Amino acid sequence: MICQFQRTIKRPISIEGIGLHTGKKVKLKLYPAKKNEGINFIRKNTLIPAKIDYAHSFDYSTSLMKDGVVVKTVEHLMAAFYFTGIDNVFVEIDEEELPILDGSSKEFVEAIKKAGIETLNEEKFxxxxxxxxxxxxxxxxxxxxxxxxxxxxxxxxxxxxxxxxxxxxxxxxxxxxxxxxxxxxxxxxxxxxxxxxxxxxxxxxxxxxxxxxxxxxxxxxxxxxxxxxxxxxxxxxxxxxxxxxxxxxxxxxxxxxxxxxxxxxxxxxxxxxxxxxxxxxxxxxxxxxxxxxxxxxxx
Structure with missing residues (x-):
């Protein structure tokens, strides 16, 4: 997504589903973030930046880990953020794996668009x-x-x-x-x-x-x-x-x-x-x- 300014979501988003690999029910909440805060996952009171430095496992999905806390199967949501031009957002998850939904980024993209996209007063990089x-x-x-x-x-x-x-x-x-x-x-x-x-x-x-x-x-x-x-x-x-x-x-x-x-x-x-x-x-x-x-x- 080619954008001039940084973006976040206008309103919080709640999504529920099951993890593809764990089979566990999971609740996901997305919250707006300020400029230059980036994309961050939150689980067990641990903030895990969506950066390659925290990439942990790559067996049939991509996982992130910080201080022993893991967030699995992040790639479809990360793709949705790319597709919608989102640079800054907090993603809170109550289980270890993101919901698989229909197996694509479709429901993530639709949820982001429904919540609205906020353009921030800061250049995108x-x-x-x-x-x-x-x-x-x-x-x-x-x-x-x-x-x-x-x-x-x-x-x-x-x-x-x-x-x-x-x-x-x-x-x-x-x-x-x-x-x-x-x-x-x-x-x-x-x-x-x-x-x-x-x-x-x-x-x-x-x-x-x-x-x-x-x-x-x-x-x-x-x-x-x-x-x-x-x-x-x-x-x-x-x-x-x-x-x-x-x-x-x-x-x-x-x-x-x-x-x-x-x-x-x-x-x-x-x-x-x-x-x-x-x-x-x-x-x-x-x-x-x-x-x-x-x-x-x-x-």
Whole structure:
């Protein structure tokens, strides 16, 4: 989301649901925050900044931890904050895992829009990629390069006729790609379910909050929301995980078969290699919008 000023929510938001992996009922409350306070989770009287420094676990989701207090599966809400341009908010949670809801960011985005978005009297800051950077793990990789048009792309590589080797690219502020990403649901294969539950995961998973594949079939009665929904969801996860950098990225990012662990490694590499500069919106937004228009992207 390309914005000039920082944002928060106008009113508190309450959301209830179950955790995908814990299966526990959870209550989530979002509260407005002041400028430059950032995104922070609150659990057991512990404030956990939504920053990569506190990233803790990456097995089928992204978790944060501070002083032994854990908050799990933050990526869909983090993506919703990115999609709506939220920079500052407090997220209070009464259990260890955020609610999975329908498996996408849809209900988070809708709740934020319903509560209203407050524009704050402070410039927004962006992390502008200055030089190419990449991380590689076996046959998986994520690479990024400077670009005046921000793009987040994901390419899958499944031996499955539905997902296959599809690619999806999300361009912030491009209406078409935006509308086709935040509603994309998480997914798994039926043969994975038994394993996940044997290691204490997916206890709250069902056809109501995930797309389930068996061989080349979709088990959900309603089918897919998009023919490439799984790949779109991978981009959603990528966006949510990258927002743990603390700033929205300006640049082009391409992920091949990446997941939460590689996403986190990529963010850490950006920091380690000083591959970006933090710039206020006044230095970047005019150029960004001009390049979007020149490229024929509707904003």
């Amino acid at each position: 962006y992390a502008v990629i200055e030089r190419p950077v990449q991380v590689i793990n076996g046959d998986k990789f994520i690479k990024a390069k400077p670009s005046s048009i921000t793009k987040f792309s994901y390419q899958a590589d499944y031996n499955n006729t539905i997902i296959g080797k599809k690619v999806f690219t999300y361009v912030p502020n491009d209406k078409k790609s935006y509308e086709g990403i935040f509603t994309a649901r998480t997914y798994c294969f039926l043969e994975e379910v038994e394993y996940l539950r044997s290691v204490g995961l997916a206890k709250g998973g069902s056809l109501k909050n995930a797309v389930v594949f068996h061989n080349d079939n979709v088990l959900n009665e309603e089918g897919l929301r998009f023919e490439d929904e799984p790949v779109r969801h991978k981009v959603l996860d990528l966006v949510g995980d990258l927002y743990l950098l603390g700033y929205p990225l300006v640049g082009e990012v391409f992920s091949f078969k990446g997941g939460h662990r590689l996403n986190a490694e990529f963010v850490k590499t950006l920091l380690k290699e000083n591959a970006f500069l933090i710039k206020p919106s006044s230095e970047v937004i005019k150029t960004i919008n001009e390049n979007y228009r020149n490229a024929g992207i509707k904003i």
